[in-house]
Amino acid sequence: MRCEKISISKKKKEMVYVKDLNVKFGDKHVVHDVNFNVNQGEIIGLFGISGAGKTTIVRVLTCQIEKKNWTGDVKVTGLTPAKKYNHPIILSRIGYVPQLELLNLYFDLSPMVNVEVFTSTYGMNKKDAKEVAEKLFRILDLPEDTWNKPVKHMSGGEKKRLSMAIGLIHNPNVLFLDEPTTLIS
Amino acid sequence: MRITKKKPLTLNLNKFKSKVSSLKPDTKKVIKKVSSIKNNIFRIIKQVKKEFRLLWSDKFNIFLAIVMPPLIIVFLGLTMTDAPQEAQSIPCVVVSYDSNTFINPNDFFESQLDNYTIPYVNAVNKSSLLELVRFYNATEEIYAMEQARTALLEGTINVIISLPVDFTELIELGLPGLIDCIPDASKMVHIQANINAVYDSIKIFINDTNLKPQFVIRGFEEFTIPEGYSSNFNTNIIMAFSFMIFGVAFVLSILIVVQEKPIARLLLTPVTRSEILLSKFIAYTLVLLLQDSLLIVSALSMGLYLAGTVTDLFLALFMIGFSGIAMGIFISSQSKTKTQANQLFLAFYLVIILLSGIFIPIENMPPYLQVIAYILPLSHGDPLIRGIITKGQSIWGFHFYWLLGICIFLVLFSFLIFKRRKYEV
């Protein structure tokens, strides 16, 4: 697996810090000694064959994997996911766009309602969320006639873009994207 | 041929970033402290709203859950009327051996007395509970009993009444007169009615023949259903109530955790597992309140006589329904797939209804089964509702507290299991 860094900004505030990360599930050693850091404004890509451990690393950073399964020094927006009390704060600062829309969107609800569901968890009020959502939908080229119809009627690419909008809507400090180019034209 | 070097595809990230950052509201204002109680309540309310939206997206399901149970009550009310007396007469035959020769075993005295045969047959005719299909004098018709048994087998009669050879002789001698009664016992529910009908004919016989002394039995019914109400409907609706409210609440909640795939994504936000589960409990409890109300309204409109208060009945039904919700969410929290949840639902539901006492009284079960039966909700729900409807009992009793205990146990364990459940996106 390799990481590629594209530096855009000269600001150096460290957003993600990973040192000597090892992840084990029982006897299975999934991630071996991973080290990297991401500063504010930077974009990094994790490339690797399937089974290399890319999603596992992201899961550690997004507080999905219990501390007992990993070792190393990890910080996201300055806080370690090793401590459970940091999780709500970390989660409020990050955005996540998973690979599968099935796990990410309420297919029976419309995009606007999906936005409302997820933004409410950050304490955003409905009006603000709707405003930001509409602008994001336009940027991401989501047709207006799909905004109030159930997500199940959207095409695969539209669902992906909606996932991205939901990942971005609360203005996260760090955005994690899992296979973001799938289905995107 | 001209080869042109293509520029590598680059995302103009600066432009994209500037567009997105121009949208951002002031982070400090918008995203409040995640751990404040006010924010918790706000999130729970929004999650409850989400639950209602998900419920509403499946309108057929909502229709079945909310509209069908009251409709069933209405249909029960229409079909469970008190039938007129004539329709309840039980067809019978009387086979009399009384005219045969009786040999007294004490003195070997022979007699063929049959003075009391015809009075008894007249008594059977007079009885409104019996319909005499045929009278056989077995002295003249030697195959009388065989014919009677054939009729019983075919179902044309429900009971054979047989007067033995010493019927009249015993009464004349001052000994108890015996009448043999042979009811069709293949249908357990009808055995008592058959025996009661024969006893009615005996009462008439004793009255008509002035046989003394006799016990005079005066009965007073307590907790009766007043005139104008169908006793049939009122006694049987109780079983239907507990059956339905528990089942509908149970099935409504069986998939709500396991089928909600985006929970994994939702957990990557500040919302906590407790808030998610609590919102489900709240949403489905509110639906239960509606179901409860509709059930009570439909039952009262079909002529339910309520000795107790409507509040107590409402609370009792609510408790039974909530135990269904708690059980459904408990199963849903620990099931890995929808299929597993469905299977557990069926297994639990079959066991609960079979051990509820509806088909086999709990007192008739072996002790180990009784223990299991008394743990289950319906075994307490039925007597709780019965006490309130028929006797005006207060809800605050053992059955209510036991149901409450079951609910608390299931709710706590649901939270515990859900907290430990692995979710990964």
Next chain:
Amino acid sequence: MYLGGLIRKEFGRIKSDKRTLVLLFIVPIILILVFGLTSGVGITKFFTSAIITRDSMPTFDDFSANSSKYDGTFISIMKNETSSWDLYRYYNATDQVEYDRAYQNCYKFLQNGDVDIIIVLPENFSESVENKTNPVLIYHIDASDAQAIAAIEVAIQEPIALFRAKTDMIANFTIMIPYLEFDVPFWESAILNYAIPLILPIIILGTTMNLTSLSIVSEAPLPRMLITPTAKREIILSKLIANSIVMFLQSTEIFVTIAFFGLYSLGSLFYFYLVLIMIGFSGICIGLFISALSPTEQSANQMYLIMFIIIILFSGTILPLNITDPSVQIILNLLPLSNAVPMITDITLKGLSLNLTSLFWLNLSSLIYVTLAYIIYMFKKLEV
């Protein structure tokens, strides 16, 4: 015809779902085992009574002397000698105040369900017995218990008969001796054999309906399958055939287990087995109908439960229904239990052969459900 492949696919799906197989094959066995092991346990005490005797109160009006000799005899009989009565408490009231207090206590017992009946022996009880005039027995019964009301007049004859025998009041006494015909012999499991006609169909129906109620709605690749030469009727037919074979195995297993545990059957075991299969087939057809009609799994579950409740409540086996309207009777005949339970009872307890009318209705209802499933599925919009 691609039916063979579809049937194989169905078997593959059923086989891969091991928990459903457990439910289908193990749960009925456990339930039968549990009920089968209740042999010998029957109703011991049917009535629990509280007695208030006013016999000690003076009553000189109709009799030359006051007596309270016989109330103790009656109470002793109720306490120790009857087979279907249990005495919870008795009170000896020597004046009205004591009587009122005793009655209030007994009323509370009645209300709480501690007793089913309050028996009051009046002031002239012993006097009437001594003078051979008609003694009076007063009872107050819990009218919310329909079974109790139906049984009381006959049940009280037992203690009366014993009392009359003890007090030499047997003259002019007429009693009925019931001999139950077509009942379960005492050496067989009464509970199991009386419960079989109702519980077995419920178990079979419940499990077979569950087997098929999600078979269409939860099979996600079905719409994709329709973009092949496969026709919708072949899909329905393959599900019907595959699930029927599984149901056939289940019915065989249940039949063998029941027989092992002491199925008492006067009639042909083959007919009994046939009825089990027909009930199972009915469940399969109802399940397919549910699955074809329901848009989601959740609504299929809900519909399964509603149908199950309707089948049980309106079969006439548990709740007494008075239906005079023939059209309503026809609808109720379409519920499997309405015909299955009487058929099993007739075969096992009466030794009769298959009732053709019930047979007709049971199979007709199955045919109607599967036809409806087919029609609904034909018109269902499915998109990939």
